[in-house]
């Protein structure tokens with residue numbers, strides 16, 4: 001049986017050009033992320049973790065190489081196709097400021113489903129269920145400013161997975177959280193990975209967070225220097 | 232492409248975003264409402280004053296429609312007289328005609344013991360001129376004419392001064408009769424009139440219609456019919472009817488008789504458009520600035536929208552909806568304020584204290600603001616459509632690709 005891959009990177013490179021200076025952020029990245037994987041990108045600051053996640057999510061374009069997400073060549077998609085890919089296939093969780101400040105927790109979760117054109121009643125049920133699942137019962141009608149950092153990240157996770165994407169990309173999702181809250185959030189991600197079968201790629205500096213992963217990919221100076229499975 | 236969700240989503244977001252900076256939003260709203268208010272109120276006052284002048288000019292012996300022999304307009308002399316055909320009075324009996332009068336209008340020379348002057352002699356039916364011309368209300372000394380065969384004469388104040396004559400004195404009027412002979416007759420000045428513009432006081436003398444016909448051997452001939460209608464801006468139907476009724480006569484509306492009045496009106500339109508443009512330019516400057524500020528502050532949010540898969544067109548739409556709500560609120564407030572102001576001014580703006588100066592340029596001492604559906608629509612449409620157009624640039628800025636570091640930077 002051929003292994004199904006959610007993400008395939010072939011010879012991916014990224015060079016940032018700022019004025020006359022060129023920064024080689026990624027060099028010849030080759031990577032395959034199978035379905036339902038729970039992979040962690042680690043490596044020192046500036047090693048290219050965020051760059052790689054952004055390229056996979058189509059937020060930025062590679063300088064060279066091919067990136068395939070769920071069978072689609074991300075590096076070749078146009079703007080609106082990329083938007084559609086993100087809308088239907090990819091969920092993002094950033095380090096902070098993930099939420100739309102004027103919308104309540106439940107509206108934030110419903111937002112993506114609204115963009116997808118889901119009917120209001122269905123949306124509301126799903127949003128409530130997922131907020132329950134991430135442990136935010138009773139906080140549905142709070143705005144982001146009225147939630148703690150950990151609670152905000154939970155809303156972001158809920159939003160990222162509620163429409164059952166193929167892939168969730170989380171760039172240092174715990175960086176702004178204390179270790180106890182970080183651990184809770186990672187437990188939640190692992191739970192979502194198992195229960196919903198969603199593929200996760202996340203990055204971190206944190207040893208504790210790395211320990212949750214089933215695969216640890218280490219970057220250094222824009223190259224993959226280590227890739228170990230730990231099941 | 233399903234669309235049922237979009238309006239509520241865009242609306243909720245836009246509405247809440249609008250009130251993120253309550254004071255800023257209120258300020259721009261206030262400025263916009265004030266702009267709309269000034270557009271409408273200034274338009275109403277200008278339009279009201281212009282229409283009043285127009286009506287006043289129409290009372291200066293013009294009327295809404297005049298009927299002559301074709302040659303009379305170029306050469307207003309006694310040769311170009313006509314006998315009003317029965318079909319004419321029948322056509323003028325319609326409900327759209329308020330009142331109409333026959334007149335005799337010919338050139339003449341008036342002489343006192345000391346001076347003489349060229350004038351236009353107008354023979355009128357005193358009672359029927361009411362509501363049709365200024366003269367019944369203009370006699371300030373002596374009396375108005377009492378009947379078509381009144382033997383007296385009305386003389387303008389300025390002419391009386393020039394002829395060094397006055398109320399109760401005798402003057403001689405000379406003209407040409409239908410046989411090309413000199414017709415002259417002495418008249419007693421029974422009334423002196425004052426009017427604006429004061430050249431009118433020198434240009435015309437008024438006598439009874441029958442008296443004039445007798446003096447000039449006109450029998451029942453006249454040179455002019457003038458009439459007032461119920462609506463001076465919609466004369467087409469009546470003109471068409473008169474054309475059929477009296478094809479041999481020259482039937483002309485005031486717009487042809489007084490092209491300057493039409494020009495005045497056009498100039499008013501242009502002036503108002505320029506006024507609108509100036510006010511709007513100032514407003515759009517504020518609008519674009521406010522929106523740009525709001526867009527720049529929210530760069531990260533627009534990036535977030537993009538990362539969530541919102542298409543650029545939707546992001547553009549979202550900013551436009553915000554602007555739309557702002558414009559709608561401002562228009563509502565501006566229109567309400569303007570309506571209240573015009574209502575408060577319904578008894579007129581009294582300029583009598585400065586009237587002396589104003590009368591020189593022909594402005595009435597009391598101005599009644601006048602709504603015009605066209606002015607209202609123009610102001611509202613302009614603000615709305617151009618307001619949205621002005622919002623396109625900030626909206627486009629919002630929809631542009633947000634560099635990824637703007638989203639991820641903490």
Ligand SMILES: Nc1ncnc2c1ncn2[C@@H]1O[C@H](COP(=O)(O)OP(=O)(O)OP(=O)(O)O)[C@@H](O)[C@H]1O
Pocket residue numbers: 016017018023024025043044045046047048049050051052636
């Ligand atoms: N927009 C950019 N312009 C120029 N250089 C950039 C840009 N973004 C990243 N870089 C450079 O690319 C390299 C990789 O950066 P990246 O942000 O991917 O690292 P990282 O592993 O995520 O680091 P951190 O752990 O600090 O988040 C770094 O040398 C960085 O300075």
Ligand SMILES: [Mg+2]
Pocket residue numbers: 049050051171
């Ligand atoms: Mg990073």
